[in-house]
Amino acid sequence: MAGLLAFFSRGDENYVNGELKMLETGNTEAAAGIIQKLTGADSFKIEPRQPYSKDYNECVAQAQADQRRDARPELTAYPESLEPYDVIYLGYPNYWGTMPMAVFTFLEHFDFTGKTIKPFCTHEGSGLGSSVADIRRLCPQAAVEAGLAIRGSSVSAAEKDIAEWV
Numbered sequence: 304m305a306g307l308l309a310f311f312s313r314g315d316e317n318y319v320n321g322e323l324k325m326l327e328t329g330n331t332e333a334a335a336g337i338i339q340k341l342t343g344a345d346s347f348k349i350e351p352r353q354p355y356s357k358d359y360n361e362c363v364a365q366a367q368a369d370q371r372r373d374a375r376p377e378l379t380a381y382p383e384s385l386e387p388y389d390v391i392y393l394g395y396p397n398y399w400g401t402m403p404m405a406v407f408t409f410l411e412h413f414d415f416t417g418k419t420i421k422p423f424c425t426h427e428g429s430g431l432g433s434s435v436a437d438i439r440r441l442c443p444q445a446a447v448e449a450g451l452a453i454r455g456s457s458v459s460a461a462e463k464d465i466a467e468w469v
């Protein structure tokens with residue numbers, strides 16, 4: 304089965320075990336790297352045209368404002384087509400209990416008829432939140448499988464859980 308691995312991830316300043324740290328690779332991107340190795344899926348990073356601030360607190364304020372107004376931030380690019388793919392591994396950090404709004408933009412762009420979506424999420428305590436229900440609402444034509452929640456600070460230790468979920 305051909306797979307597409309589409310994910311949103313923000314390196315930059317983030318909380319790791321209660322401390323602000325500058326991450327070179329975002330947690331979701333690190334998880335995506337493991338999934339890519341396991342599946343050989345094509346990889347695509349979902350990037351808003353206007354990225355959130357590198358400063359953690361500013362990013363939190365921007366992301367919350369986007370969520371409150373149910374924004375659909377413009378993306379820099381999309382995969383040309385989903386036609387070659389049967390399964391979409393969809394990765395994102397938990398932002399305020401669900402996905403970053405850029406992932407909503409991504410999902411609304413395509414027709415997922417006949418596709419399987421496998422959601423995975425990194426978080427700092429809230430797990431998948433309402434994200435899987437949101438994906439089902441946005442993509443009623445897709446078969447949305449059970450999601451995988453990984454604590455952001457433990458991605459490197461989650462390889463076994465990820466392999467089982469894959």
Ligand SMILES: Cc1cc2nc3c(=O)[nH]c(=O)nc-3n(C[C@H](O)[C@H](O)[C@H](O)COP(=O)(O)O)c2cc1C
Nearest residue numbers: 312313329330331396397399400425427428429455
């Ligand atoms: C704007 C923002 C909102 C967040 N909201 C939540 C939340 O509601 N629940 C939670 O468990 N973690 C929350 N987090 C933590 C992230 O989900 C977590 O650090 C994630 O691993 C970041 O992934 P990334 O490095 O791939 O961007 C939030 C982080 C940010 C920046």
